[in-house]
Amino acid sequence: MIDKDATIVLSRRVPNSEAELLELLGDVLDLTHDAPVTWAVNLNADGAALWITLLVNHEQKLFYLPGRSIHYASGSYRGSGKTDAKDAFVIADQARMRRDLQPLQGTSELAVDLKILTARRMDLAVDRTRAINRLRAQILEYFPALEQAFDPSTSTTALILLTKYQTPADLRRIGRARLATWLKNQRVRTIHVARNSADAAVTADSAESHASAVHFPGARSGSALRALPPSGPQADRGPRQGENVGIAPPARPATS
Numbered sequence: 669m670i671d672k673d674a675t676i677v678l679s680r681r682v683p684n685s686e687a688e689l690l691e692l693l694g695d696v697l698d699l700t701h702d703a704p705v706t707w708a709v710n711l712n713a714d715g716a717a718l719w720i721t722l723l724v725n726h727e728q729k730l731f732y733l734p735g736r737s738i739h740y741a742s743g744s745y746r747g748s749g750k751t752d753a754k755d756a757f758v759i760a761d762q763a764r765m766r767r768d769l770q771p772l773q774g775t776s777e778l779a780v781d782l783k784i785l786t787a788r789r790m791d792l793a794v795d796r797t798r799a800i801n802r803l804r805a806q807i808l809e810y811f812p813a814l815e816q817a818f819d820p821s822t823s824t825t826a827l828i829l830l831t832k833y834q835t836p837a838d839l840r841r842i843g844r845a846r847l848a849t850w851l852k853n854q855r856v857r858t859i860h861v862a863r864n865s866a867d868a869a870v871t872a873d874s875a876e877s878h879a880s881a882v883h884f885p886g887a888r889s890g891s892a893l894r895a896l897p898p899s900g901p902q903a904d905r906g907p908r909q910g911e912n913v914g915i916a917p918p919a920r921p922a923t924s
Contacts, residue, residue, distance in 0.1 A: 669696055669699070669760065670757065670760045670761060670764065672764065674761055674764060676757065677699060678695065678696065678699060679753060679756065679757075680692075681752065684715060684718060686718060686722070689718065689719055689722055690722065693722065693723070693726060693728075704729065705728065705729065706729050706731065706763055706764070707723055707728055707729065707730045707731070708730070708731045708732070708733055708759050708760060708762070708763035708769075709730065709731075709732055709733070709759070709772070710732075710733050710734070710735050710738050710755070710759055711735075712732045712772060713775075713783075717775075720772060720774070720775075721774065724772075724773065724774035725774075729771065730771060731763050731769040731770070731771060731772060732769070732770070732772040733762055733763065733769065737762070738755065738758055738759055738762070741758055741762055742754070742755070742758050745757070745758055745761075797821075800820050800821045803820055803830070804820060807830075807834075810835065811834070811835060811836060814836075817868040817871065818868065824856075825851060825856050828851065828854050828856060829847075829851065832850070833847070844867060
């Protein structure tokens with residue numbers, strides 16, 4: 669806390685708890701004898717959410733200074749080190765001098781809900797992309813022709829197929845007709861899609877077999893990895909794109 673002449677009046681570390689923050693608020697108001705106080709923060713969410721809510725609820729004048737502005741402004745203050753005390757002084761002094769700052773208002777319930785939901789959606793998208801890339805890299809290790817035949821990022825059928833058949837030997841044993849029937853039983857959209865997918869998979873196996881007699885290292889380990897099956901209340905509706913997005917070893921039978 670500084671006065672209008674930039675003299676430090678109060679400086680102390682405060683834990684991010686409601687009781688401690690309310691005590692700080694009361695101490696500052698006592699020092700100013702209930703005169704108007706200008707508050708400033710360099711965060712507008714996350715760790716500062718509690719402090720912002722308390723200040724807004726107590727009808728305090730609050731400004732937000734972006735962290736980048738504080739970083740550039742710090743260069744004009746004495747001392748080369750970066751400490752919490754120095755940052756607090758820079759924030760307070762900038763709020764004292766600048767007249768272009770916009771007041772920080774309380775966040776509505778709807779805005780917070782949207783922020784949480786969009787952050788969750790972004791996390792799921794990143795997780796799905798990472799899992800698909802890991803799956804494609806795994807297939808490339810021992811069955812590159814199948815990776816070229818399907819795009820796991822857009823094909824639900826490819827993910828369903830990989831829950832059971834991952835290697836050329838697997839596809840060779842089941843054959844085209846039985847594979848198409850199996851895919852249809854897994855609730856692939858239409859029999860036409862199932863047949864086309866079976867054709868693509870078996871064709872990939874044939875291309876792999878005729879192109880080279882090389883045995884790919886890792887085929888055995890790769891076959892032990894499968895796309896994660898759906899779980900929970902949607903499991904009875906069959907796999908869906910976005911549910912089969914990871915790879916993991918199959919469950920082992922319990923041993924006594």
